[in-house]
Amino acid sequence: MGKELSEMSLKELWELFPIFLVAPSDKWNRYYVEIEILLRSTLSACPVERISHIGSTAISGIWAKDIVDVLVEVSQNSDIETTAKVVEKNGFIRMSVEAGRISFNRGYTKQGFADKVFHIHLRYVGDNDELYFRDYLNEFPQIAREYEIMKLRLWKQFEHDRDAYTNAKTEFIRKWTSEAKKAYAGRY
Numbered sequence: 001m002g003k004e005l006s007e008m009s010l011k012e013l014w015e016l017f018p019i020f021l022v023a024p025s026d027k028w029n030r031y032y033v034e035i036e037i038l039l040r041s042t043l044s045a046c047p048v049e050r051i052s053h054i055g056s057t058a059i060s061g062i063w064a065k066d067i068v069d070v071l072v073e074v075s076q077n078s079d080i081e082t083t084a085k086v087v088e089k090n091g092f093i094r095m096s097v098e099a100g101r102i103s104f105n106r107g108y109t110k111q112g113f114a115d116k117v118f119h120i121h122l123r124y125v126g127d128n129d130e131l132y133f134r135d136y137l138n139e140f141p142q143i144a145r146e147y148e149i150m151k152l153r154l155w156k157q158f159e160h161d162r163d164a165y166t167n168a169k170t171e172f173i174r175k176w177t178s179e180a181k182k183a184y185a186g187r188y
Helices: 010-016 027-042 080-089 129-139 141-157 162-183
Strands: 048-054 068-074 093-098 101-109 112-124
Touching: 027 048, 027 068, 027 112, 048 129, 068 080, 068 129, 080 093, 080 101, 080 112, 129 141, 129 162, 141 162
Parallel strands: 068 112
Antiparallel strands: 048 068, 093 101, 101 112
C-alpha cells in the first residue's frame, strides 16, 4: 500500500516528485481556466480580490515544470486562514504556511504526479511580485529565453532537490522582478 504523502520524508517526496521540464504547451492556459473557474466557484463566499496564472506556465514559449501555478489574493482585512480552510475542504493539500502566505497543491499522488497538477498560492492582495515577473518576461522574450536556458541547466543539476532548484533561480527572478516593478509601477 505504501506510505501516505504526509508520512514521507522530504528526500522521498523529491524522489517521487522530481523536477522535470517540458516544452511549452497550450494545455497550460486551458488548465488555468479550468482551475480558475473551480476556485471562483469554491471561494465565492470568500474575500477573493484576484486570481492569476503565474509561474513559468504563464510565460509564453518557455519550457516549464508541468505544473500550473495560481495566485489567489484575498483582501487585506480578511482572515487568510478562513479562506485556506475552504481551499482545503475542496481537495487541495496544504503544502506550506508562512506569515500571510499559504500554499496548496492538487495532483500529487502516492504514485507520482497526476495528469493535471496545480500549486495554489494564497496571499493577501498586493503580495504579487510574480505578476510583475510574468508580465516582464512575456514582454521581453529574450529575457524569458535566458530564464529558460538557466532552468534547463538547473533541471538535471537539482532534479531531486526542489529547494536548491528554486534557490538557484532566486537572483535572476529578483533582478527582473525589480526591473518589472519599475517599468510597471502601480500596475497591481
